[in-house]
Amino acid sequence: MDRIRKLFAQETWSPYLAGGLLGVVGLLAVGLSNHLLGASGGFENVAGILGKAVAPGAFDNMYFNFVMPAAITWNVVLLVGIFFGGTLGALSAKTFRWRSMPDKQWIEAFGPSRAKRWAFAFMGGAVLQYAAGIAGGCTSGLAISGGMLLAPAAFLFIAGMFGSGILTALIIYRARY
Amino acid sequence: MDNLLIALVLGLVFGFLLNKAGLTSYHKIVNVFRLTDMAVLKFMMSGLAVAMIGLYAMRGLGWITFPAVPATYVVGNLLGGLIFGVGMAVSGYCPGTCVAGAGEGKIDYLIPGILGFLTGAAAFGLTYETVFPQISRLAAFGNVTLGQLWNVNSWLLIGVFAVMSLFLFYLIDHGLIRKDRLTSTQ
Numbered sequence: 001m002d003r004i005r006k007l008f009a010q011e012t013w014s015p016y017l018a019g020g021l022l023g024v025v026g027l028l029a030v031g032l033s034n035h036l037l038g039a040s041g042g043f044e045n046v047a048g049i050l051g052k053a054v055a056p057g058a059f060d061n062m063y064f065n066f067v068m069p070a071a072i073t074w075n076v077v078l079l080v081g082i083f084f085g086g087t088l089g090a091l092s093a094k095t096f097r098w099r100s101m102p103d104k105q106w107i108e109a110f111g112p113s114r115a116k117r118w119a120f121a122f123m124g125g126a127v128l129q130y131a132a133g134i135a136g137g138c139t140s141g142l143a144i145s146g147g148m149l150l151a152p153a154a155f156l157f158i159a160g161m162f163g164s165g166i167l168t169a170l171i172i173y174r175a176r177y
Numbered sequence: 178m179d180n181l182l183i184a185l186v187l188g189l190v191f192g193f194l195l196n197k198a199g200l201t202s203y204h205k206i207v208n209v210f211r212l213t214d215m216a217v218l219k220f221m222m223s224g225l226a227v228a229m230i231g232l233y234a235m236r237g238l239g240w241i242t243f244p245a246v247p248a249t250y251v252v253g254n255l256l257g258g259l260i261f262g263v264g265m266a267v268s269g270y271c272p273g274t275c276v277a278g279a280g281e282g283k284i285d286y287l288i289p290g291i292l293g294f295l296t297g298a299a300a301f302g303l304t305y306e307t308v309f310p311q312i313s314r315l316a317a318f319g320n321v322t323l324g325q326l327w328n329v330n331s332w333l334l335i336g337v338f339a340v341m342s343l344f345l346f347y348l349i350d351h352g353l354i355r356k357d358r359l360t361s362t363q
Binding site for chain 2 (some may be wrong): 010015018021024026027028029032033036037040044046047048058059061063067074077078079080081082083086090093096098102103106114118120124125126127131132133135136137142145148149151154155157159160161162164167169176177
């Protein structure tokens with residue numbers, strides 16, 4: 001019991017342990033709900049709800065009516081869970097803290113400007129979500145959920161993601177790569 | 178309703194694990210691409226190996242049926258991955274880790290990050306009918322698995338993946354990793 005309490009209070013777990021347990025979560029999603037884990041899908045549903053509230057005409061299309069309906073779906077509830085799961089993790093290790101800039105390495109690469117960080121955070125998010133749409137899922141919904149079913153799509157996605165990720169990091173860090 | 182409760186609980190564990198693996202930090206995500214910290218790769222490959230073995234075993238025992246396998250359309254899967262990698266290396270997150278990080282009090286994840294995802298989601302949904310049917314038609318194989326596509330036993334593929342993962346983990350943990358020359362890390 002004491003060991004478990006210590007483990008929960010630990011800030012960082014072995015990625016093998018955390019990853020292995022994530023595999024179990026992926027299994028349970030299929031076993032209990034016949035669903036695949038996936039974070040990006042929920043954003044599509046929420047964007048549909050917000051879009052229909054703001055511009056009902058434009059968002060009244062096939063995509064937001066049928067493909068990714070504007071509704072509180074399984075994936076939206078999963079996103080809510082992920083959010084508070086992050087909170088629980090931070091609270092358990094007493095690392096919860098409101099902060100508006102990422103770790104020191106960001107500052108070493110891009111400088112201390114918050115406007116710059118927020119601009120990149122926004123653009124990065126938009127690019128990631130559009131790319132997930134084209135690919136058919138994100139790191140969780142395609143790479144892990146597709147990969148565990150042995151879908152070729154997942155391995156193509158992972159190859160693309162690592163290829164361009166490495167190239168982008170090379171360009172950003174140059175001499176410090 | 179029952180189903181949504183399951184989604185909530187699984188989401189909680191998912192977010193908790195992303196936090197505990199440290200994947201909600203900018204440097205953890207970027208450094209896998211700099212090949213100086215392979216936690217992301219270890220996390221993904223461990224998860225994949227466990228889930229593959231479990232899923233195929235449970236299906237073999239007749240306990241579960243598979244949900245729809247994500248569709249393979251080579252150009253779109255690859256192109257999406259290529260664009261995704263750029264976004265990930267710049268921002269230091271992906272959709273799941275951004276949401277979990279927002280829950281930890283990271284305001285750059287919570288406000289510009291989530292607004293960015295919603296903007297990208299709206300943009301994709303609004304352009305879906307012109308963009309997606311074109312891309313998903315190219316080199317399309319449908320909802321297949323590798324086993325079906327190559328006509329080999331899935332357990333052979335799972336075995337290869339598991340051995341490959343263990344070998345890679347061994348190499349990473351025994352020195353096959355680049356030394357980080359940045360002053361800010363560790």
